Structure formats: structure tokens, C-alpha cells
Amino acid sequence: MSKVKPSLWALGVVVLALFPLIVTNPTYTTIGVDTLMFMACATSWNMFSGYSGYVSLGTGIFFGCGAYTMALISTHAHMAGGIAQFWLIPLAGVVAMVVALPVGAIALRVRRHTFVVITIALFFVFQLLAINASFTGGAAGISLPLIPWLAAYFNLPFYYIALAMVIFATALSASVRRSRFGLQLLAIRDDEDRALGLGVRVTAVKITGFVMSAFTIGMAGALYAMFQGQIYPQFVFDPTFDITVALMAFFGGFGTLLGPLLGGLILESSQQYLTLTFSNGSLYLILFGVLFLIVILFMPQGVVVRVSQLWARRNLKRDATPPSDVTPTAEATAIAGASH
Amino acid sequence: MAESTAFLRFEGVVAGYGGGDVIKDVSFDVPQGGVTCIVGPNGSGKSTLLKTVSGLVRPRLGQIWFKGTPLVGLTPREILKLGVVQVPQNHSLFREMTVEQNVELGAFLIRDRKLIAQRLKNVWEIFPIVAERAKDKAGSLSGGQQRLVEFARSLMLEPELIVLDEPSMGLDPKTLRLVFETIKTMNKVGRTVLLVEQNARQALRMSHFAVVLENGLLRLSGSGSEVLNNPEIGALYLGGSIHASPKQAAS
Amino acid sequence: MATLLEAKGVSRAFGGVKALDGCSLTVEKGSITGLIGPNGSGKTTLFNVMTGYVKPDKGTVLFDGNDVTNARPNKIFALGVGRTFQLTRIFERISVIENMLVATQRDESWLRGLTRSKSSPSELHAAMEWLDFVGLARLASMQAGSLSYGQRKLLELAYVLVADPDVILLDEPAGGVNLTLINEISEKILALNKGGKTFLVVEHNMEFVMKICNKITVMHQGCDLVTGTPAEVRNNPQVLDAYLGGSDDEFDQAVASG
Numbered sequence: 037m038s039k040v041k042p043s044l045w046a047l048g049v050v051v052l053a054l055f056p057l058i059v060t061n062p063t064y065t066t067i068g069v070d071t072l073m074f075m076a077c078a079t080s081w082n083m084f085s086g087y088s089g090y091v092s093l094g095t096g097i098f099f100g101c102g103a104y105t106m107a108l109i110s111t112h113a114h115m116a117g118g119i120a121q122f123w124l125i126p127l128a129g130v131v132a133m134v135v136a137l138p139v140g141a142i143a144l145r146v147r148r149h150t151f152v153v154i155t156i157a158l159f160f161v162f163q164l165l166a167i168n169a170s171f172t173g174g175a176a177g178i179s180l181p182l183i184p185w186l187a188a189y190f191n192l193p194f195y196y197i198a199l200a201m202v203i204f205a206t207a208l209s210a211s212v213r214r215s216r217f218g219l220q221l222l223a224i225r226d227d228e229d230r231a232l233g234l235g236v237r238v239t240a241v242k243i244t245g246f247v248m249s250a251f252t253i254g255m256a257g258a259l260y261a262m263f264q265g266q267i268y269p270q271f272v273f274d275p276t277f278d279i280t281v282a283l284m285a286f287f288g289g290f291g292t293l294l295g296p297l298l299g300g301l302i303l304e305s306s307q308q309y310l311t312l313t314f315s316n317g318s319l320y321l322i323l324f325g326v327l328f329l330i331v332i333l334f335m336p337q338g339v340v341v342r343v344s345q346l347w348a349r350r351n352l353k354r355d356a357t358p359p360s361d362v363t364p365t366a367e368a369t370a371i372a373g374a375s376h
Numbered sequence: 377m378a379e380s381t382a383f384l385r386f387e388g389v390v391a392g393y394g395g396g397d398v399i400k401d402v403s404f405d406v407p408q409g410g411v412t413c414i415v416g417p418n419g420s421g422k423s424t425l426l427k428t429v430s431g432l433v434r435p436r437l438g439q440i441w442f443k444g445t446p447l448v449g450l451t452p453r454e455i456l457k458l459g460v461v462q463v464p465q466n467h468s469l470f471r472e473m474t475v476e477q478n479v480e481l482g483a484f485l486i487r488d489r490k491l492i493a494q495r496l497k498n499v500w501e502i503f504p505i506v507a508e509r510a511k512d513k514a515g516s517l518s519g520g521q522q523r524l525v526e527f528a529r530s531l532m533l534e535p536e537l538i539v540l541d542e543p544s545m546g547l548d549p550k551t552l553r554l555v556f557e558t559i560k561t562m563n564k565v566g567r568t569v570l571l572v573e574q575n576a577r578q579a580l581r582m583s584h585f586a587v588v589l590e591n592g593l594l595r596l597s598g599s600g601s602e603v604l605n606n607p608e609i610g611a612l613y614l615g616g617s618i619h620a621s622p623k624q625a626a627s
Numbered sequence: 628m629a630t631l632l633e634a635k636g637v638s639r640a641f642g643g644v645k646a647l648d649g650c651s652l653t654v655e656k657g658s659i660t661g662l663i664g665p666n667g668s669g670k671t672t673l674f675n676v677m678t679g680y681v682k683p684d685k686g687t688v689l690f691d692g693n694d695v696t697n698a699r700p701n702k703i704f705a706l707g708v709g710r711t712f713q714l715t716r717i718f719e720r721i722s723v724i725e726n727m728l729v730a731t732q733r734d735e736s737w738l739r740g741l742t743r744s745k746s747s748p749s750e751l752h753a754a755m756e757w758l759d760f761v762g763l764a765r766l767a768s769m770q771a772g773s774l775s776y777g778q779r780k781l782l783e784l785a786y787v788l789v790a791d792p793d794v795i796l797l798d799e800p801a802g803g804v805n806l807t808l809i810n811e812i813s814e815k816i817l818a819l820n821k822g823g824k825t826f827l828v829v830e831h832n833m834e835f836v837m838k839i840c841n842k843i844t845v846m847h848q849g850c851d852l853v854t855g856t857p858a859e860v861r862n863n864p865q866v867l868d869a870y871l872g873g874s875d876d877e878f879d880q881a882v883a884s885g
Contacts, residue, residue: 216728216746219721219725219728219729220729222718222720222721222725223718223721223729225720226717226718226719226720226721227716227717227718227719229680229700229716230712230716230717230718231718231729232699232700232701233678233679233680233700233701233703233704233710234704234729234730234786234790235701235704235705235790236701236729237701238701291720345394348394349394393773416805417762417805417807417808418762418775418777418778418780418781418803418804418805418808419762419763419766419774419775419777419778422775423775423776424775465776516644518665518666518667519666519667520665520666521666542776542803545776545802545803546666546713546799546802546831547666547831548663548664548665548666548831548870549831549833549870549871550665550869550870550871551665551666552831574777574802574803574804574805574806575806576805576806577806611807612807613805613806613807614806614807615806615807615809615810615834
């Protein structure tokens with residue numbers, strides 16, 4: 037449910053689909069793959085954290101598990117690098133969900149403020165495991181089978197699979213928002229005890245949402261592993277990944293459908309582009325700092341919410357003389373779903 | 377727009393919270409020195425109208441004149457300095473501070489310590505019940521007593537206009553009577569009172585002027601007793617006569 | 628009449644303050660019981676204890692003879708007890724109609740909720756009917772957070788009623804609500820009561836209380852002081868002194884007619 041018409045969504049998909057065919061430079065399409073991956077992760081993260089208000093900073097757990105699933109199976113099954121590995125991606129998603137079940141069962145016993153801390157703690161448990169356990173190859177990481185595709189076209193399959201993930205994550209998020217289950221998540225966000233008092237199976241609903249959000253993130257991790265060809269525990273279990281995903285959703289609009297997509301698009305692509313153009317790996321931090329300052333000062337609910345508010349105000353002013361009797365629709369509610 | 381000599385004037389006020397207009401076009405004058413009551417159904421914009429006076433909501437059209445000064449666009453602090461104090465609907469005391477400290481906070485615009493002490497003495501005289509509990513933590517008082525402390529606090533700046541948003545809400549019958557008595561007293565010592573009340577009948581009985589707000593528009597205005605005794609208004613918003621069914625009266 | 632909901636000797640302190648001190652209350656099945664008393668006498672705390680939001684230090688709560696003293700709010704709700712809150716608790720960031728729909732999901736299995744759309748036509752219809760009754764129907768798609776205080780009160784009442792519990796606890800349902808609407812609400816409560824619903828009502832609006840309640844318990848400083856019919860309570864000198872504070876014309880008329 038978004039104020040954006042379906043035709044605009046379709047347009048967005050078309051633009052994204054055409055991008056690598058127009059901008060063929062592999063450097064830029066690599067940025068495209070990264071950006072799409074983040075968009076998918078941010079959307080998936082938002083589907084649980086944005087709707088329920090339980091901010092998770094342990095997203096990296098699922099990303100890492102997905103990456104290791106891809107890496108370990110590829111190597112241990114002696115797979116040839118290439119298309120066959122793509123079948124592991126959904127499997128990685130399932131593995132992430134299986135991991136999410138006990139993690140969620142532990143972390144969701146507490147309320148949202150403690151929850152954030154526990155997700156961070158659990159994340160580091162996984163990171164330590166990855167670094168120290170023998171079957172993961174330890175700190176040296178794992179090298180995946182070489183993929184023998186031509187450099188000019190290498191990125192394309194990854195790009196389109198990533199795009200498919202974005203579409204899937206967005207469709208799932210929209211469908212949840214529309215469902216009874218989604219309504220229960222939102223009720224939990226606004227007043228968990230009240231929801232409990234009205235018969236909502238709060239714990240079951242929370243764990244389900246958490247597990248569902250892990251699927252796409254696990255798949256993204258697997259895609260990443262395959263794309264890079266090489267994974268190290270500290271890069272696939274990266275705490276800044278957790279924070280980045282959350283920030284993208286907040287930047288764009290916490291709890292909205294378009295928000296995480298916009299956040300991922302703007303933040304990731306600009307970060308990569310700046311790193312590239314100015315060959316200074318940290319310049320993007322200054323940009324981020326400025327961007328976040330602007331967001332916090334002028335649009336604390338995120339870009340999407342602010343824009344829709346300004347748009348609504350513009351519409352009110354346009355019906356200038358007769359004061360309007362505009363009652364916001366449910367779509368506006370969805371957009372304005374960010375915290376007050 | 378010509379300046380106005382009315383005490384408080386609403387002129388074509390249109391206001392809302394960004395999602396749509398709650399107040400659609402309201403114009404009326406509040407007479408000086410009296411008690412003016414705004415009544416109406418839930419959601420008709422009564423609270424919003426009060427907030428436009430104290431500056432918490434900015435009207436998107438229209439103007440509000442207070443003794444000739446336009447209020448739209450002024451910050452709440454500036455409006456406070458002009459002599460308008462609002463006691464909000466929700467409890468707004470600092471529970472951990474003493475009653476005396478809470479009341480003193482009402483004079484935060486005044487620098488002169490002697491003046492504050494003087495004002496405090498005056499306020500204690502008007503509110504002996506509050507004076508008794510001066511050294512107690514505000515949170516330990518009952519809801520009704522807290523309400524009285526809020527009134528006391530509002531008098532510290534000796535405002536010309538006091539705006540009250542549902543002062544009787546949540547109060548038991550005994551305290552309710554006390555609150556209305558206190559409002560009468562505040563009016564007698566020279567403050568103009570503008571209030572919104574759902575306990576409309578009791579409020580209208582002590583109001584000099586009244587206004588009925590319905591769906592963001594002014595439906596009727598007149599003296600307190602005129603509005604109170606208006607049969608249509610009585611049926612629609614005042615609960616009708618105690619014995620007759622409101623549906624009968626309305627049809 | 629059989630006792631349906633009962634609190635026995637309940638005590639509860641918060642920090643150093645004794646909110647409840649050996650308080651007892653019985654609600655008979657099919658009755659409309661009133662709970663009145665000065666601010667700070669513990670009425671809301673008693674509600675909280677009886678509906679599982681607060682655990683008592685001492686005492687028991689019984690529902691239909693079963694001990695529910697330490698039951699969680701969802702268990703109490705599942706038994707058929709619904710309640711409203713004095714400081715309204717609504718879901719601020721979803722729409723008015725969506726608030727109603729959260730309450731209609733009582734018997735839904737959570738897993739089915741994934742595939743089911745937000746509401747079935749019958750639920751939507753029931754929800755809209757209640758919204759219409761409280762006068763909020765035209766605001767159905769508005770964000771609940773933008774409702775005025777009185778409207779929130781009405782929304783909370785509507786969604787508790789749409790959940791269709793057998794026992795309904797109302798915490799100051801008339802506060803901040805327009806007088807005419809209060810009359811309609813009291814008539815509705817009487818009608819629902821005739822249909823078999825039990826009510827426990829906390830209220831300061833004496834007209835309202837005297838009109839609908841067949842039994843009233845007066846609380847004072849955490850304990851139940853007097854219990855009786857409206858007329859008995861009205862004339863009790865202790866109650867007059869502590870709470871009602873003297874005579875009032877309308878008030879006497881209300882008691883005389885009720």
C-alpha cells in the first residue's frame with residue numbers, strides 16, 4: 037500500500053532493469069549489484085523491524101549465514117563455478133530462516149530496548165564462531181569456485197538476480213502490510229501490551245516476522261559470496277552492515293515501503309560512487325554525515341514521509357479558498373507509519 | 377485587516393494538523409472580563425481552537441487578535457508575554473518537584489525574585505488548599521488537587537486571559553465543584569476565562585458567553601444561559617433533559 | 628445472581644504508596660456494577676489487577692470460580708473479559724478502522740493471519756457499525772493518532788465492544804465525552820446488559836452511574852468502603868463526605884428518576 041501508483045512502481049522496475057544494458061561499464065554495474073543487494077536487505081529488515089518497532093542490529097547474522105552456506109556447499113560439493121550455484125541462493129535463504137528461529141526465540145523474549153542489545157550480542161557470537169570454527173575455514177575465509185564468465189557480462193546475471201530479490205522483498209513486504217499478520221505487527225509496534233490484551237499472539241507473531249525477514253537477507257549473503265568469489269568472516273559478519281541496513285531504512289522512511297528502497301538506492305550507490313571517484317575510501321563518511329544531519333534536522337521521519345507531507349500540504353494550499361475536508365486515506369497512514 | 381479593539385477576536389480562522397482542516401472557518405469575539413465557554417461534540421475542533429490562541433497550532437488562514445495584537449505567527453512564549461496562559465488538558469505538573477516549585481515555575485518569565493515571592497503569596501491566598509500542600513511532592517496529590525495546582529501556576533504571570541482545556545476531566549464530583557468554584561474566583565479577580573468543557577451544563581451555568589462548535593464551524597453563539605436553554609443544542613450536545621430521551625428531543 | 632468476577636483482599640503497593648489495601652469487589656453475572664471513589668482511591672489499579680496488567684502483592688482474583696490472579700492480559704481476554712483504559716490506549720499509527728480490526732481477530736490462529744487479508748466482510752461490517760454508533764464512521768481511514776481525546780475514548784469503547792467479550796470493564800467511559808453521546812452510550816450499555824453482558828464501570832459522572840448501575844461499590848484509600856444500591860450509596864454519610872461533597876439539583880433528580 038503506497039501512495040505511489042502501480043505504474044510508477046513498474047517504471048522503477050523498468051529503469052532498474054534497463055540500467056546495466058545502457059551503462060555497460062562493469063565498474064558501475066558492480067555498484068548496481070551492491071546497491072540492489074542493500075535495497076533488498078533494507079526492505080526485508082524493515083518488514084520486521086519497521087513494522088514491529090523492534091530494531092534489530094543483528095541482521096549480519098543472516099547475511100553471514102547465507103554467505104557461508106553458499107561458500108561451504110560450493111566448495112564441499114566441488115561445484116563448478118557458475119549457474120549451478122544460483123540454486124544455492126534460495127537454500128541459503130532457508131538456512132537463514134532456520135538460524136533465525138532460535139535467535140528470535142531468545143532475542144524476542146525481551147522488550148524492544150533490550151532486544152536491540154541482544155541482537156548485537158548474538159551477532160558477535162556468530163562472528164566469533166565464523167572466525168574461530170574450523171569448518172568455516174577460520175579467519176582465512178573461503179574461496180569459492182572460479183566462475184568462468186566473460187568480464188564484460190559477468191555482472192549481468194548477478195544484477196538481475198539481485199533485482200529479482202528486490203522485487204520479491206518489496207512484494208512480500210507489501211503483502212505483509214496488507215495482511216492481518218501485518219496489522220498485528222503494527223499493533224505490537226504501537227502498544228504491545230494492549231495488543232496482548234486484545235488476544236494477539238504477540239510472541240508467535242514477532243518470531244514469525246523475524247524469521248520471514250531473514251530469508252531475503254540470507255539470499256543476499258549467498259549472492260554476495262558468489263559475486264565476490266571470496267569471503268572472510270569479518271566481511272560477511274560485519275557490524276557496520278547491520279547499522280547500514282538500519283540507517284538506510286531510517287533515512288528513507290522507517291516503516292514505509294518505499295523508504296528502505298530509496299535509502300538503499302541513495303546511500304549505497306553514492307557511497308560506492310564517491311569511493312570510486314575520489315579514490316578516498318572514507319570520503320563517503322563525510323557525505324553520509326552531512327546527509328544524516330540534513331535528515332535529522334529537516335525530515336526526522338525519513339525522506340519519504342517528509343516528501344509526502346509536503347505534497348499533502350501543497351494539495352491543501354491549492355484548494356485555497358474553500359477550506360478542504362481532506363481526511364487522509366489509509367495509504368497516507370502507511371506512508372506516515374514512521375515514529376512520531 | 378483592520379486592527380480590532382475586541383479583547384480576543386477570531387477572524388476567519390482555518391486550522392488543522394497537516395492532514396486536513398479541523399477548524400474550518402471560525403469568527404467570534406470573546407468579551408473581556410467574563411467566562412466564555414466553547415461546547416460541542418467530540419472532534420469538533422474545540423481543543424484545536426484553544427491551541428491556536430496559545431500558539432501551539434498555527435492557523436493556515438485567518439487571524440486572531442488579542443487586544444489589537446495579531447497572534448498568528450507568534451511563538452507560544454511571545455503569546456505568553458502578551459498575557460495569555462493556557463492550562464492544557466493533560467496533567468502537566470512535574471511529579472517529583474514540590475507543589476511550591478511547580479507553582480513558581482509558572483513565573484518563569486519573571487526575573488525579579490521579590491516579585492515572584494509576592495505573586496506566590498497572592499496565589500496562596502486564592503488557593504488555600506494548594507497552600508497547605510506546598511511542600512509536598514506534586515505527584516502525591518490527587519488528580520483534582522493537581523488540577524488546582526495547575527490553576528495556581530497559571531496565575532503567577534497574572535495573565536489577562538486564561539485558557540482552560542477541559543479542566544474538570546477525570547475529577548470526582550466534589551473536586552469538580554471546587555474546580556468550577558475556583559474558575560469563578562479566578563474570573564472575579566479580573567481574569568478573562570476561555571474554556572472548553574464537556575461537563576457543558578455546569579460550565580454554561582457560570583459562563584457569560586458561549587459558543588457552539590460543530591465540525592469546525594460555529595453553529596451558535598450567545599450568552600451562557602441562552603445556549604444552555606436552547607432546546608436544539610440541549611438535545612444534540614448537552615444531554616437533553618435528564619428525563620427525556622435525546623432522540624425524541626432531536627426529532 | 629452468580630458471582631462472575633471477584634477480587635478478594637487485594638493489596639498492591641507502588642514504591643511506598645499503598646494503592647490497594649485489602650480491597651474486595653464482587654461482580655455478579657448479568658449486572659452493571661459501578662465502582663466510584665475519589666481520585667487516588669485505587670480504582671484503576673484494581674482494574675489493572677483484575678485484568679492481569681498488574682500483579683497484586685496479596686489477595687486473589689477469581690473468574691467464574693477459577694483463580695486468575697497471575698494470569699496475563701491475553702488469558703483474561705480469552706476468558707471473555709474486555710476493558711478500556713482511563714488514559715486511552717489506542718494504536719496511534721494505524722487507522723481508526725484498523726484499530727477496530729485488531730480487536731476482531733480474537734479467535735484467529737496467527738499462522739492463518741499470514742494469508743488472510745485484514746478483514747472479512749462480516750468483521751468490517753461489525754466494525755463499521757460500532758464506529759457509526761460512536762460517531763466515528765466518517766473518520767474510519769484516518770490515522771488514529773490524530774483523533775481528539777474524546778474521540779479516542781470512543782474508539783477504545785468501540786473496539787472493546789466489537790471484540791464481543793462477556794464481561795466489560797469500563798474505566799471512565801464518559802470522561803471527555805459529549806453529554807448527549809454519554810446518554811446514548813448508557814442506553815447501549817443497558818441494551819447490551821439485557822442481552823446478557825456483564826459490566827463493571829468506573830466513573831465520576833454520577834448521573835451516568837446512577838442511571839445504569841444496579842449495584843455500586845465505593846472505594847476510599849485503596850479499600851472498598853461501602854457497597855449497595857445507588858440510593859443507599861447516595862445517602863451514605865461517609866460517601867457524601869469523602870466523595871460526593873454535598874447536594875446538587877441535577878444529581879438528586881437523577882437519583883430520584885433512576
